[in-house]
Amino acid sequence: MTLSKDIEENYKHFKNDFVDCSDFLVRKAKIGDKKLFFVACDGLIDSLQLSQMVVSPILKSEDISIDNIKNSITNCVELNEAKTFADCYYYIMSGFAIVVVDGENIALAFGIQNPPSRSVDEPTNEQSTKAPKEAFVEILNTNKALLRKRLKTPHLKLKQIKLASAAPAPCVIAYMDDRADKELVSEIISAVQNSKLNVLTDFGTLIPFVDTSVNSMFSDVASTERPDIIVSKLLEGRVAILVEGSPIALYTPALFSDNFQTPDDYNIPPFYSGFIRTLRYFSFVLSIFLPGVYVAIGTFHQELIPTSMLFTIAREEITTPYSLMTEALMLLILYEIMREAGLRLPKAVGHAVSIIGGIVIGETTVSAGLIGAPMLVVIALTAISSYVVSSLYESVSVLRFFFILIGGLTGMYGIILAASVLCMNICAINPYGVPYCSPISPFDKKALADLFYRQSWRKLSKRKVRINNLRGANVDVRLGKKK
Numbered sequence: 001m002t003l004s005k006d007i008e009e010n011y012k013h014f015k016n017d018f019v020d021c022s023d024f025l026v027r028k029a030k031i032g033d034k035k036l037f038f039v040a041c042d043g044l045i046d047s048l049q050l051s052q053m054v055v056s057p058i059l060k061s062e063d064i065s066i067d068n069i070k071n072s073i074t075n076c077v078e079l080n081e082a083k084t085f086a087d088c089y090y091y092i093m094s095g096f097a098i099v100v101v102d103g104e105n106i107a108l109a110f111g112i113q114n115p116p117s118r119s120v121d122e123p124t125n126e127q128s129t130k131a132p133k134e135a136f137v138e139i140l141n142t143n144k145a146l147l148r149k150r151l152k153t154p155h156l157k158l159k160q161i162k163l164a165s166a167a168p169a170p171c172v173i174a175y176m177d178d179r180a181d182k183e184l185v186s187e188i189i190s191a192v193q194n195s196k197l198n199v200l201t202d203f204g205t206l207i208p209f210v211d212t213s214v215n216s217m218f219s220d221v222a223s224t225e226r227p228d229i230i231v232s233k234l235l236e237g238r239v240a241i242l243v244e245g246s247p248i249a250l251y252t253p254a255l256f257s258d259n260f261q262t263p264d265d266y267n268i269p270p271f272y273s274g275f276i277r278t279l280r281y282f283s284f285v286l287s288i289f290l291p292g293v294y295v296a297i298g299t300f301h302q303e304l305i306p307t308s309m310l311f312t313i314a315r316e317e318i319t320t321p322y323s324l325m326t327e328a329l330m331l332l333i334l335y336e337i338m339r340e341a342g343l344r345l346p347k348a349v350g351h352a353v354s355i356i357g358g359i360v361i362g363e364t365t366v367s368a369g370l371i372g373a374p375m376l377v378v379i380a381l382t383a384i385s386s387y388v389v390s391s392l393y394e395s396v397s398v399l400r401f402f403f404i405l406i407g408g409l410t411g412m413y414g415i416i417l418a419a420s421v422l423c424m425n426i427c428a429i430n431p432y433g434v435p436y437c438s439p440i441s442p443f444d445k446k447a448l449a450d451l452f453y454r455q456s457w458r459k460l461s462k463r464k465v466r467i468n469n470l471r472g473a474n475v476d477v478r479l480g481k482k483k
Helices: 007-017 047-060 066-072 085-093 140-150 182-193 227-235 256-260 263-267 270-300 307-317 324-344 347-367 373-386 390-427 445-449
Strands: 024-031 034-041 079-082 096-101 107-111 156-163 169-176 222-224 239-243 249-252
Touching: 007 024, 007 034, 007 085, 007 096, 024 047, 034 047, 034 085, 047 096, 047 107, 066 096, 066 107, 079 085, 085 096, 085 107, 140 156, 140 169, 140 227, 140 239, 156 182, 169 182, 169 227, 182 239, 227 239, 227 249, 256 270, 256 390, 263 270, 270 324, 270 373, 270 390, 307 373, 324 373, 324 390, 347 373, 373 390
Parallel strands: none
Antiparallel strands: 024 034, 034 096, 079 107, 096 107, 156 169, 169 239, 222 249, 239 249
């Protein structure tokens, strides 16, 4: 609904829509024969700026009109026009002060935001020892500043889009216009704009609309709380998404290898970086396949186990009433329950749950003969390995149960077949025309300089890495176009 030129009608409309809103501020004023009123939301604005930058200059003005106010108030950084009540409400809830003048069907929105916020702090989920200690916060403007501070170039574009029909919220599409493929940027912007959300509560509500890997457990949209990671991805030609109210940023298209790289890798010697990355890949494989392989070998292929170890396992398992598959499933379910409890409970109580789960339950189940000690060791090693690549924890957790069932029912033959299907599924992901498993599939020798082993900065600085220049990358294929 558009604003009316009748100020009393506009005033009644605001008062009716904001009834029982104690934080709603509206003040009438009259300068000569001209009536006007101010509208703002208490707690989202800076009261001192409202008085000094908006109210005081307007009250001292002789000619009260929209054009004159726009030209006379030059000390306000953000000044926008609002032609509808919906636009006015959006600006009010974003920390703007609205000025409505009699005889004008356009309102002015002055940016004097001062919303409740926390300061920039260290990342809580992506710790580092030799990388920057800054993390995104819940304020969109602060997050934009964190990116702009690192990329001091006009090529960094921060396109703001208003989403959600019921409660409009802003989000920002960030990209480098000299590095990102134009078709890729256009496709992602279109996907975000067509999300048709009623409420944009957090970054997770946008992922299904941007993610193209709908038939896979691995997403081609990655998330991070670190600005330095987003900056590095933007320089590679990728696109990032920032959401108001969320300290997590998204970027796409993501590659499988991104999960095994950390900011610390680029601040340590290349030989040690390569060693750590190899450990991450090994831990990933271990966390998925170790319980299933152990169950499969212990159930169907005992001849593959050394004799001395076989006797040890048999001595432990003969006293337990359950099969290896049942033991593995029971322990993993208990572990997931304790992990979830530790996450949701207060920190002090969470530590107690970890101690009880690790010592009391573990020792008691083994001493009571319910579960064999070798199985407890296998599950403990699996659980530790799954945290090495924490970004893939959800996928790894579900796949682990799947491979235990496959190993317990079909043995190693079933595991090999299921692993082959999993590899084909991962390799088939093609987000926006970029192969998810690049540069391994399809193989790209030039892009291996920063995969398993990171080359020195002398060589890396000469490479012009672009996500759309990888072998097999073709954005036009994703868009259904022909070259």
